[in-house]
Structure formats: C-alpha cells, structure tokens
Amino acid sequence: MTLQKQLEDVLATGDKAFVPYIMAGDRGIETLKPTILKLQQIGVSAVEVGIPFTDPVADGPTIEQAGERALAHGITLRKVLAELTSFSQEIHIPLVVMTYLNPILAYGIEDFAKDAKLGGVQGLIVPDMPFEESALLHTALKEHGIALVQLVSLTSPVERIKKLAAASEGFIYAVTVNGITGERVSFATELAGHFANLKAASNIPVLAGFGISTIEHVKSFGDIADGVIVGSKIVTALVEQDWATIEALVQATKKATIN
Ligand SMILES: O=P(O)(O)OC[C@@H](O)[C@@H](O)c1c[nH]c2ccccc12
Numbered sequence: 563m564t565l566q567k568q569l570e571d572v573l574a575t576g577d578k579a580f581v582p583y584i585m586a587g588d589r590g591i592e593t594l595k596p597t598i599l600k601l602q603q604i605g606v607s608a609v610e611v612g613i614p615f616t617d618p619v620a621d622g623p624t625i626e627q628a629g630e631r632a633l634a635h636g637i638t639l640r641k642v643l644a645e646l647t648s649f650s651q652e653i654h655i656p657l658v659v660m661t662y663l664n665p666i667l668a669y670g671i672e673d674f675a676k677d678a679k680l681g682g683v684q685g686l687i688v689p690d691m692p693f694e695e696s697a698l699l700h701t702a703l704k705e706h707g708i709a710l711v712q713l714v715s716l717t718s719p720v721e722r723i724k725k726l727a728a729a730s731e732g733f734i735y736a737v738t739v740n741g742i743t744g745e746r747v748s749f750a751t752e753l754a755g756h757f758a759n760l761k762a763a764s765n766i767p768v769l770a771g772f773g774i775s776t777i778e779h780v781k782s783f784g785d786i787a788d789g790v791i792v793g794s795k796i797v798t799a800l801v802e803q804d805w806a807t808i809e810a811l812v813q814a815t816k817k818a819t820i821n
Pocket of ligand 1: 583610612620621625660689713742743744745771772773774791792793794795
C-alpha cells in the first residue's frame with residue numbers, strides 16, 4: 563500500500579496523523595528496531611527516520627546534536643537501510659526516510675531506491691534538494707514505489723505553493739515556521755489561511771511540522787492540518803526514554819478536532 567493510502571486510512575477513522583521523527587542510531591544502531599516497534603505499538607501513523615549528516619543545514623541544535631551522536635556510533639545510510647531490512651516484516655506502518663542529498667548520491671540513486679524499498683521505506687524527504695532537481699531522484703523512486711515528499715515553506719509565493727503541493731507524493735510537508743528545526747513556544751497567528759490554501763491545492767494529506775512540541779500545539783494544528791510531525795521533542799524524549807510524553811502527544815493528536 564502506498565504512503566498516501568496508509569495515511570488516508572488513518573484519517574478515514576477520524577483520527578489525525580501523528581508522525582514522530584527519530585534520528586536513526588542515536589544511542590546506537592541496535593536501538594533502532596526497539597524504538598520503531600514501540601512507536602508502532604503506541605499507535606503512531608508513520609515514522610520519519612532521519613539519517614545523520616555532517617552538514618545538516620535545516621536542523622536546529624537538538625537534531626544536530628542527535629546527528630553527531632549517531633555519527634559517533636558509526637551510523638551511515640547503508641547501515642540504517644540494512645538494519646531496517648532485518649526487521650521490515652515486523653513493521654506495518656509506513657517509514658519515511660529523511661536525508662540530505664549527499665548520502666543518496668554517494669550511495670547511488672538506483673541502489674538507494676532498491677535498498678530503501680527492501681527496508682520497507684515508503685517515502686523520502688530530502689530538504690536540500692531543489693524542487694527543480696527532483697527529476698534526478700524521481701525515476702528510481704517511482705520504480706520502487708517510494709513517494710517523494712515535498713516541503714512547502716511559509717514564505718513560498720502562492721504559485722509555487724500550488725506547484726509543490728501538486729507535485730508532492732505521499733503527503734505535503736507543511737513547514738510551520740521560518741528557519742530551522744527545533745521546539746518553538748508559539749506560531750504565527752495567520753497559519754489557518756496558509757493551510758487552507760494547501761488543502762485546496764492538493765488532495766493528498768497535509769502534515770504540519772517544525773517547532774511542534776506541546777499538547778496545545780498538536781491540538782491546534784489538528785484543527786487546520788491532517789496531522790503533525792514532531793522531531794526535536796521526540797528526539798529528546800527518546801534520549802530520556804520518556805515514553806509517557808510521547809504517548810500523551812500521540813493521544814492528543816488523534817483526538818484533535820476534525821474539520
Ligand atoms: O524538530 P522539529 O522542530 O519538531 O521539526 C521536525 C523535524 O525535526 C523533522 O521532520 C526534520 C528533521 N530534520 C529535518 C530537516 C528538514 C526537514 C524536516 C526535518
């Protein structure tokens with residue numbers, strides 16, 4: 563089943579989607595399997611699996627430091643895909659890999675797409691790949707049924723928003739702030755109109771991400787989006803093994819208002 567369809571099935575139950583971001587191999591590659599299995603068990607809709615990178619330009623300190631820890635554990639894209647493949651039979655939720663472009667190019671686009679598929683990967687986010695260049699990856703991804711998710715920023719002009727929304731696969735990643743990843747206290751007040759434009763420009767799910775870190779945040783984005791992506795807050799909670807915080811966010815998101 564495709565990433566889009568699996569998310570739509572979640573939404574069809576009346577729940578909103580909750581997608582945690584994890585840094586693969588933060589605390590070692592052997593923690594990847596138990597982490598994903600436990601997230602699946604507590605009812606997340608998909609998992610965004612981050613690959614550590616030496617120059618993570620879109621990331622704030624929490625994810626940057628998680629990446630440094632993972633790199634110190636020797637984590638590479640190849641190791642992550644091999645590890646995912648070893649337990650892919652046990653995973654029933656979609657996995658979306660988030661990596662910068664360079665590790666994919668070093669791996670080889672064809673080989674990457676093939677191995678990602680073997681690992682159960684259904685979607686890909688590449689924040690430093692210009693939209694105009696996405697054809698570079700698209701052919702190989704398409705062949706292996708992997709959706710290429712587009713990020714839409716708040717500052718994109720309307721015409722560009724329309725173009726990105728129409729081209730995005732799986733879901734639209736609606737970035738909620740200007741700047742880098744990391745927990746925020748509050749958001750701009752005029753976001754509802756932006757999300758309404760995105761919904762109008764496409765018929766795939768629209769997920770909000772960047773800065774989302776509290777119960778109040780997930781509830782308010784549940785009002786205007788199809789779900790949320792939570793990174794930095796989850797990365798910190800996983801380091802502390804604070805599963806209560808993660809479960810509370812998942813539950814609050816699911817119950818968020820349906821438009
Ligand atoms: O950490 P935050 O603010 O909750 O944001 C989500 C985010 O971490 C995750 O989706 C992500 C991590 N690194 C990225 C780089 C670009 C886009 C998205 C990401």
